[in-house]
Amino acid sequence: xxxxxxxxxxxxxxxxxxxxxxxxxxxxxxxxxxxxxxxxxxxxxxxxxxxxxxxxxxxxxxxxxxxxxxxxxxxxxxxxxxxxxxxxxxxxxxxxxxxxxxxxxxxxxxxxxxxxxxxxxxxxxxxxxxxxxxxxxxxxxxxxxxxxxxxxxxxxx
Numbered sequence: 001x002x003x004x005x006x007x008x009x010x011x012x013x014x015x016x017x018x019x020x021x022x023x024x025x026x027x028x029x030x031x032x033x034x035x036x037x038x039x040x041x042x043x044x045x046x047x048x049x050x051x052x053x054x055x056x057x058x059x060x061x062x063x064x065x066x067x068x069x070x071x072x073x074x075x076x077x078x079x080x081x082x083x084x085x086x087x088x089x090x091x092x093x094x095x096x097x098x099x100x101x102x103x104x105x106x107x108x109x110x111x112x113x114x115x116x117x118x119x120x121x122x123x124x125x126x127x128x129x130x131x132x133x134x135x136x137x138x139x140x141x142x143x144x145x146x147x148x149x150x151x152x153x154x155x156x157x
Contacts, residue, residue, distance in 0.1 A: 001085065001097040003029045011127075012098040023098070028081035032074050032102035035067030061116040071106075071116030078106035086134045104130050111141040 002012040002023040012023040037045050046053040055063045061071045069077075085095055097107075101124040108122050109115055111132040123145045124130065131142035 001026050001029060001095055003031060003099045003103070005031060005100070008098045008100065012096075015096060026081060028077050029097055029099045029103055031100040032071075033069035035065060035069070037065075037068065060119045071102075071119055074102060075106045075109055075116050078103055079110045082107060082110050082132070101126075104128075107132050108141055108144060111139045113139060 002008045002025050004025045004027055008029075009023050009025065016023045037049070040048065042053075045056075049065070052063060052065050064070055085097075089095060097103075099107075102119075104124045105119050105122045106116070108130065109118050112118070125145055125147050127147065127150060128144075129146045129149065130144045131146075133140045133142050
């Protein structure tokens with residue numbers, strides 16, 4: 001499964017090819033829809049919308065901006081996708097979702113049965129692995145922000 005954004009589909013492609021499949025794109029795993037903030041840097045957002053930016057940095061779950069997805073809406077979108085994904089999995093099978101940090105945070109909230117208020121309490125590094133699951137009908141957070149697979153890579157600065 002993959003977000004529709006090119007960087008997620010490109011990241012999913014090697015695993016999909018190894019499995020002899022194409023990535024399945026699902027819009028519900030797409031990045032947080034930031035509306036009027038789209039295309040601006042964080043510094044530009046802070047300058048243009050200082051009150052909203054301060055709220056985003058301090059209480060992101062309470063931020064409401066016209067045309068921008070709230071974290072509650074994001075969590076509901078991701079929860080629906082995960083509920084459907086796990087309902088369709090045969091026991092013992094796994095699914096891999098290539099997505100974005102905000103979606104991972106929403107997936108963690110789903111696994112823990114909490115809401116978007118935990119957003120700033122969940123660390124998500126680029127290319128990290130977070131594993132959620134359902135065991136005997138109970139949602140589980142198995143691991144979060146694991147990046148051991150990146151150790152030893154010579155990444156250019």
